[in-house]
Amino acid sequence: MNDTINGSATTRSVTPDHPAMARWLKQYYFGRALFAFAWIAAAVGLAPHSPGIAALLLVAYPAWDALANLADGLRAGGLAGNRSQALNAGISVAIAIAIAIALPNMHRVLAVFGAWAIVAGLLQLATALRRRKTHGAQWAMIASGAQSALAGAFFVYQAGLPVTPSIFTVTGYAGFGAFYFLVAGVALTLRGIRRAA
Secondary structure: OEEEEEOOEEEEEOOOOHHHHHHHHHHHHHHHHHHHHHHHHHHHHOHHHOHHHHHHHHHHHHHHHHHHHHHHHHHOOOHHHOHHHHHHHHHHHHHHHHHHHHOOOHHHHHHHHHHHHHHHHHHHHHHHHHHOOOOOOHHHHHHHHHHHHHHHHHHHHHHOOOOOOOHHHHHHHHHHHHHHHHHHHHHHHHHHHHHHO
16 A cells, blocks of 8 residues: 655555455456356246246346445455446446336346346446456456347347247346356466466
8 A cells, every 4th residue: 555645635545465356356256157157047947936036036136246346346446446346336236126126027127137238248348458457367357248238239129029038038148147257267266376386
C-alpha cells in the first residue's frame, strides 16, 4: 500500500498481492464452474417436476452472479477499483428481481435473462481485458464474456417467437459458462505448476 500526501489529503492505492490473487482467482473460477454444473443438474433433474424449483433456479442464477462478482471485486482490491464487477453485481440483483416479477411468463423471463446476459457478458469481458496483463487464463474469460453477449442477443430474439421457452432454453448457456470457468481454473493451476517448477 502506498500513501501519497498532498497538503491535508491522503490518497491510498492498494495493489493486490499477485500470488494471493492468483490463488483467489483459481478458487473463484472453480467455484463458479461448480455452481453452474450444480445448477444445470438441478434444472435437468428437478425443475421438470416442480415449477417452483424452476422459478427458484431462474432467480438464483443472476443472484449468484451478483454475489460472485461482489466477492471478486472486494477481494481484488475493492469495488471502487473494480467498477465493472460492482456494476455487474448491481445489475444482476436487479435482474434477479425482474425475473421474479416476470414469472411465470417465460417469454418475458427469457427477454430479461437475455438482456442480462448481454450486459453481464460485456462487463465480464471488460474485467478480463483489464486483468489480462497481470493474471493468467483471461482468454477464457474474454471468450466467455463475448459468447454471453451473443447468447443474450439470441435469447432476446427467441423471446419474441411463438414457441414458449423453458428453463432448458438457458441450460446450454449455463453449460458454456461452467466450461469457461473450469478452463480458466485449470489454466491457472497449470500456470502455477509451471512457475513452481
